[in-house]
Amino acid sequence: MSELTFSIVKPDAVERNLVGAVLAMIEAAGLTIKATKMIRMTKEQAEGFYAVHKARPFYNDLVAYMISGPVVVSVLEGDNAIARYRDLMGATNPAQAAEGTIRKKYGKNIEANACHGSDGPDTAKTEVSFFFSQLELVN
Ligand code: UDP
Numbered sequence: 001m002s003e004l005t006f007s008i009v010k011p012d013a014v015e016r017n018l019v020g021a022v023l024a025m026i027e028a029a030g031l032t033i034k035a036t037k038m039i040r041m042t043k044e045q046a047e048g049f050y051a052v053h054k055a056r057p058f059y060n061d062l063v064a065y066m067i068s069g070p071v072v073v074s075v076l077e078g079d080n081a082i083a084r085y086r087d088l089m090g091a092t093n094p095a096q097a098a099e100g101t102i103r104k105k106y107g108k109n110i111e112a113n114a115c116h117g118s119d120g121p122d123t124a125k126t127e128v129s130f131f132f133s134q135l136e137l138v139n
């Protein structure tokens with residue numbers, strides 16, 4: 001069944017001119033870009049987006065990193081898109097990510113790991129609507 005998932009090309013990858021390379025891997029994997037835009041998150045947006053991790057020791061650093069430069073947020077569409085994009089990203093820590101994954105290829109470390117992808121149907125829905133209006137998704 002076709003579903004939507006939410007993706008971020010994170011600041012470390014944008015800074016290294018890897019936006020096109022990451023989006024190309026997404027498209028080559030058969031996922032369709034339904035909407036995309038470059039933004040610079042405010043501290044409040046980043047805190048809200050990662051609120052689930054508020055109690056984690058890495059939370060403050062993560063928020064600082066996510067607002068350190070622009071990011072490219074996208075909505076991806078495809079059969080089983082959520083799980084397929086998680087597979088394509090690879091493990092959170094690039095050092096443990098499998099060959100052929102985005103994080104293996106482009107991630108720098110466990111924090112600056114090049115990309116974000118929703119981890120389930122509920123988060124996908126919340127994350128898409130956090131950054132995109134319904135109008136932006138009509139295509
Ligand atoms: N992160 C970090 N240190 C950690 C674990 C995670 O800096 O020990 C960062 C990393 O950028 C990761 C994000 O926090 O992508 C969210 O963590 P999560 O466990 O949700 O990993 P993901 O779903 O992105 O693989």
Ligand code: MG
Nearest residue numbers: 116117118119
């Ligand atoms: Mg996660």
